[in-house]
Amino acid sequence: ALGCPDSVTANVFINPKPIAQFATPTSTVCLNQFVYFTNSSSISSGQNSSYGWNFANSSSSSLTNAVTSFSLPGIYLVSLTAVSDSGCIHTASLPITINVPPLSQYTMNTVCFGSPTQFVSNSSGVGLSYVWDYGNSVSTSTVLNSTQNYTYSGPGNYYSQLIVID
Numbered sequence: 001a002l003g004c005p006d007s008v009t010a011n012v013f014i015n016p017k018p019i020a021q022f023a024t025p026t027s028t029v030c031l032n033q034f035v036y037f038t039n040s041s042s043i044s045s046g047q048n049s050s051y052g053w054n055f056a057n058s059s060s061s062s063l064t065n066a067v068t069s070f071s072l073p074g075i076y077l078v079s080l081t082a083v084s085d086s087g088c089i090h091t092a093s094l095p096i097t098i099n100v101p102p103l104s105q106y107t108m109n110t111v112c113f114g115s116p117t118q119f120v121s122n123s124s125g126v127g128l129s130y131v132w133d134y135g136n137s138v139s140t141s142t143v144l145n146s147t148q149n150y151t152y153s154g155p156g157n158y159y160s161q162l163i164v165i166d
Helices: none
Strands: 028-030 034-039 048-054 064-071 074-084 089-099 105-106 118-121 128-132 138-142 147-152 161-165
Touching: 034 074, 034 118, 118 161, 138 147
Parallel strands: 028 089
Antiparallel strands: 034 064, 048 074, 074 089, 105 118, 118 147, 128 138, 128 161
């Protein structure tokens, strides 16, 4: 205890955290459709050494960009964890909504040439839009109108189609 000082210095380096970021073209899709995720994570110095995706549907991935599908409807919180080369971690999350697609069904009456054929949708879904293809290069689009009358220009066999969009 003679009052003589001593000191030491050391350089302290604080490693930056990565910024986990990702995007998807749409955050609402139908059952069993593929959802593509694009990783845009960054770090101010160093580099990200690994990624971990958790899709909240019992699947995961360690790829830089990822793709998955969902077999049950609901809202899933998808997360991406970025790990830097110095072991720092950051996680970002994004909700994805999975909907049940509409069910397209219809009936039509059989008529004689010159009379209109009535097409009636008994499709299921909410707020449906209808695209009717009459099988002869003619189609119509309607919103919230599930019945269409169409008169063919000649007798024959036509393969009609109904596409419903919710």
